[in-house]
Amino acid sequence: MKPLFTQGPSITARLVVFALASILLMTADHRTHHLEALRGALSVAVYPLQYVVDLPVALGRWVSETMTSRHKLLEENAALRTRQFVLRTELQRMAALEAENLRLRALHESSTQIDGRILIAEIMAVDLDPYKHRVVIDKGADDGVCTGQPLLDADGVMGQTTHVGPLSATAMLITDVSQATPVQINRNGLRAIAVGTGATDRLRLPHLPNNADIRVGDLLVTSGLGGRFPPGYPVARVSAVRHDPGRPFATVTAIPTAHLDRSREVMLVWPKGHACGADSAARTAPAARTRP
Structure with a gap:
């Protein structure tokens, strides 16, 4: 009876055969390079x-x-x-x-351009009441500030102090409804009163007759009457003039020259001969400088 599986060469014999074949192939490839194509x-x-x-x-x-x-x-x-x-x-x-x-x-x-002592102050707070235009500044009585002192910015009059504390002061702006500023037309010297309207961009000039010599564009400066403001400081510029034949007075409005709603730094002024300057001369010497 034939066995199911015939026994072939041993593993050792096959290993030897394959090893010899590999050596022969490597030798032939090294010498003749015939296997390059196959590789x-x-x-x-x-x-x-x-x-x-x-x-x-x-x-x-x-x-x-x-x-x-x-x-x-x-x-x-x-x-x-x-x-x-x-x-x-x-x-x-x-x-x-x-x-x-x-x-x-x-x-x-x-x-x-100011004849007198000045002091630079910074606005600390603004009254939010639409009709009470007031600001608080960071200078007070210890700096020589007094009630009624003029307040200016680089372009004109802003207002005047109404209450002074040791370290701060409250100032009323010229546009406050209770503020009236004596002014005159710079062109011809005609005197008038600039009254606040509650709007930071508008003043009115009441009680000017219809035949008054006033024009749009006229510069209004402080007249110095009443002793509240020294004369010659810019206040406003006339923006509208309306003559009504049925009324005895003209309707005149003006725009403040000072930037009332934008200025952060202001000047406190001690004009020569002003009562505030005389009363506070000793106290303001270190804080404010003297003009010749």
Whole structure:
């Protein structure tokens, strides 16, 4: 009876045969290079298999690099956003400082035209009542400030102090409904009273006859009457003149020259001969400078 499985060469014999065949092939390839074409064909044949085997590794490497790059880009983007915010904040601060410098320069240039002592103050608070136009400044009796003292900005009269504390003072603006400022037309000297309307951009001049010589664009300056304001300071510029034949008086409105709703720095003035200047001369010497 034949066995089901015939026994072939032993494993050792086959190993020896394959080893000898490998040595012979390597020797022949090294000397004659006849197997280059076969090697190239085999490389082409096994390339898809190599690509498939290497694909998971390459995919993992690509995902890792992509995630790392995305994380790095997100970090750089966040850092750039933070830097941009800081730079914008610094730019706004620089713009504010530049505007403040311009205002202070304008105040300084205006102060050279004032005959008397001056003191620069800053507005601390504004009354929110639409009819009570009052501000609080950071200078008071300790700085020589007194009640009734004129308050100006770089462009004209703003008002006068009404209450003075040791460290601060309250001033009423010229547009307050209870404020009346004696003025005169700079062009011809015609006197009038500028009365507050409750609006920061408008004054009215009541009781001017229809035949009064007043025109749109006329500059109104303080007349000095009543001793409340020294003469010659700009107050407003006439914006409208209306003559009504049925009324005895003309309707005249004017726009204040001072920036009542924007100024932050103001000047307190001690004009020569003003009662406030005489009473506070000793106290204001360190804080205010004297004009020749």
